[in-house]
Amino acid sequence: MKHIPRKRFGQHFLADEAVLHAIVDAIDPRSGEALVEIGPGLGAMTDPLVARCERLTVVELDRDLAARLRKRPELEVIESDVLEVDFAALARARGQRLRIVGNLPYNISTPILFHLLGAVDHVIDQHFMLQKEVVDRMAAAPGSKDYGRLSVMLQWRYDIESVLDVPPEAFDPPPRVESAVVRMTPLAQPAAIDAARLSELVTVAFSQRRKLLRHTLGRWLEQQGIDTAFNLQRRAEEVPVAEFVALATAQR
Incomplete structure (x- = not known):
């Protein structure tokens, strides 16, 4: 049965094959890595990811989508609100640091980013699809109109790079905003602060x-x-x- 995107979950499914493969190439997943995908949805990015890394943990809130994903033996499905997932505990259970990816719900993207900040010591890198305006703020330099609290609170702990712009027509249904993929790599020696x-x-x-x-x-x-x-x-x-x-x- 066709899944109808749910507005309350901010669901916009990536449908452009060329964009999908460009994102996966940027991530460059490898076999044996502890890869976690947030919001896999219908599995558009899940398929090319798992083809390279063989096994994948996915975090999905929508119970109908989670039920579909559980039918795939190569996936470990965590049916949960991502804001309630303990990523540090997940890394400890895997015995290795995580690589986290996903097409994040735009309506709660900033809370997710701050939630993940609490587990940054257990992360190799993060690749996320976000509203382009948010990515611009994340990566902004001092003196820019986009530079603000989000810039400072993420840049003190990550190297942040915008790697790919994505137009609305790459999604089904198309969002009303431009999107972009951001790469977040934890700094090796961040300042020790509160x-x-x-x-x-x-x-x-x-x-x-x-x-x-x-x-x-x-x-x-x-x-x-x-x-x-x-x-x-x-x-x-x-x-x-x-x-x-x-x-x-x-x-x-």
């Missing part, structure tokens, strides 16, 4: 983008009792990731 503290700092800094930081972050630093030579005569979008990270380690 991620929650960095998140709070960056949230305050970007809370009023048009104002100089002395009006926003300056007040926060004063409340925290932090005396620093950090230049507050800038807007948040002008500050490199490394400076935000250094400020998050400043002593009270």
Whole structure:
């Protein structure tokens, strides 16, 4: 029976064969790797992936699709909301770090990215199809209009690269936005910081983008009792990731 895409799950199924093969070539899966696909849907990307890696773990929330996928012996199906999956535990069970891929639901893509950040030490790399606007924000450099909290909170821990643009007509049904594939590779030696503290700092800094930081972050630093030579005569979008990270380690 034909599966009808469910709007509440943000389902848009990739249908363009050329795009599918370009994505799988970018991922370059190998036999023996612990590959995990989020949101396999009808299996369009699952098929060329498993052809190369032989076995695959898939995370699927839609129970009808999960039931279909369970009929395939080469797949291990986790029927769950991806935000409830413990990827660190999954890696420990496999005895190796994970390679995570997927066409993420655009309506919850940012929460998924932050959820995966908690398991980053157990990941080799991640390749995701996302709304192009989100990928642009993830990869943005300081001074860009796209540079913001998402840029900083991901770039302090990953090398991020946009590898492929994908038009709406590559999907069924077509989304109303442009899409892109992003590669996220964990940094080998990230700064040792309190991620929650960095998140709070960056949230305050970007809370009023048009104002100089002395009006926003300056007040926060004063409340925290932090005396620093950090230049507050800038807007948040002008500050490199490394400076935000250094400020998050400043002593009270």
